[in-house]
Amino acid sequence: MCGKEAAVRLRYANLWLCREHFLEFFERRVERTLRRYGMVREGDRIGVAVSGGKDSMVALYVLSRLGERVGFEVCGLHIDLGISAENYSRVCLQRVVEAFRELGLVYRVLSLKKEYGFTVEEAAKRVRRPQCAVCGLVRRYVLNKMALEMGVTKLATGHHLNDFAVFIVNNVVHANYAYLARLKPMLLARAGLVARIRPLLETPEHDIAAYARFLGIRYADIRCPYGAEEPTKVVGRFLEIVEKRSPGITMMMVRGFIARCLPILESRFGEEEVRACKECGYPTTGDLCAFCRLLRRIGARR
């Protein structure tokens, strides 16, 4: 592009780019994703849910850099899950707060232990359910609550292209078509629910790693000790082989799904009727939402 030595190779685009041109390319693509799916508009207050890992940290940095250009505000959200194994939550918290301060953002950190009196590990043990299930439930609920309290108009997560691709194949294999219908670039706000956006939807994981390296982003370079479930890893390895054989196919697959399959899934599997949780007002299909049922079962204070 400019004659300088290339710093990164993008196989799917058959491009070799220097640091500066890569950063420009990367940010332009995220901006295009935001515009293509109508994820942001001027005056939005985007809350980025940051775990401290590579993906959400990059989402935080790229949105902060784009905010000024596009005209939205960015703030940070983090949950301290209290996972003590391998010091996981401590390291994450440290990296996240460093980043929030470096970027000069309004932010909020919520400690599960301080706020509700339990950690994810304790809750999972008490209700005898897998860590990952309890953690997912807690994060969904608490991030939404934090976002509402902070006046966030849209909650952004770090899900990237490869996450989406794995999710698509995994749900086809499990014939979970109702789940697939929810795999949207943006989930609109509903009573009690903040809108959610996935700005890295069209960004390959490989590029996210390069972006973090070039910007010197200090993320928590450790995986959650409870790890992702094995089935998803098998799907991920399969898709890596497919992408290696046909560079660019992952992008084509995800865009094709969103453009040609998602609309018809949505028309069939519309959103179900929900009402407000009797305890907290959060949308639920029963009387109590899953989070309030969890609190009851472990006898936690609100």
Place this chain on the structure above:
Amino acid sequence: MCGKEAAVRLRYANLWLCREHFLEFFERRVERTLRRYGMVREGDRIGVAVSGGKDSMVALYVLSRLGERVGFEVCGLHIDLGISAENYSRVCLQRVVEAFRELGLVYRVLSLKKEYGFTVEEAAKRVRRPQCAVCGLVRRYVLNKMALEMGVTKLATGHHLNDFAVFIVNNVVHANYAYLARLKPMLLARAGLVARIRPLLETPEHDIAAYARFLGIRYADIRCPYGAEEPTKVVGRFLEIVEKRSPGITMMMVRGFIARCLPILESRFGEEEVRACKECGYPTTGDLCAFCRLLRRIGARR
């Protein structure tokens, strides 16, 4: 089941069965597939398209055995493609004719070379297209023509559960949703097109091999020298790993697709408008069907 020594293990059903109980189990399942999707009715004349390989030979035997019970007639169709490499077509022809005679069926064998003056190998070379593409086109066309001439009401193929599973994932990866919409248990007859049925749709490949072994079916135990394309093999290996981890998931995936995804795909990707080919009357979107265009390009006689 009966105390006799088990001859086969079905992991997905957690069953060990002796030869007799396996044969019964196998045939009952095919019968259930036929009924569930309304594939046959009394008085049908089912033409089985037999290549000579394991799957289509088993389809031939099981349908012959079920025909009497359910009340339909079975006849055999085979195309001699003239693939000389590794004696492929000669071996196939021999096995197929042996089977047709052993079962005492009405049958017809068509030699591409004798009927149209070319083999698949020659045609592919002349039009510079991949063997598999030319072969697929020729088989679809010629089998339909033979079936019409033989008074066949439904044309049966040997596609099994694992074929379907691979096809689903492969088309999701390639975002070919219009193709996916055609992955039906049964394709209804249309002007110029005989109905097609897939009676082994719910039968795993592993069971087909066991059935062939127990019945002593002598099939052509060679693969086409031009082989299946690599991409499909990658998908197959991935699905084998998935099935090994979660026995039964392939069945769930295919049934779930047919029950919950296919109907909505069909409603979106309806059949396109077609007209009759000017040369032969076969349905086509253009003036000439793909087969007649092929004949013209290679200057073959009809």
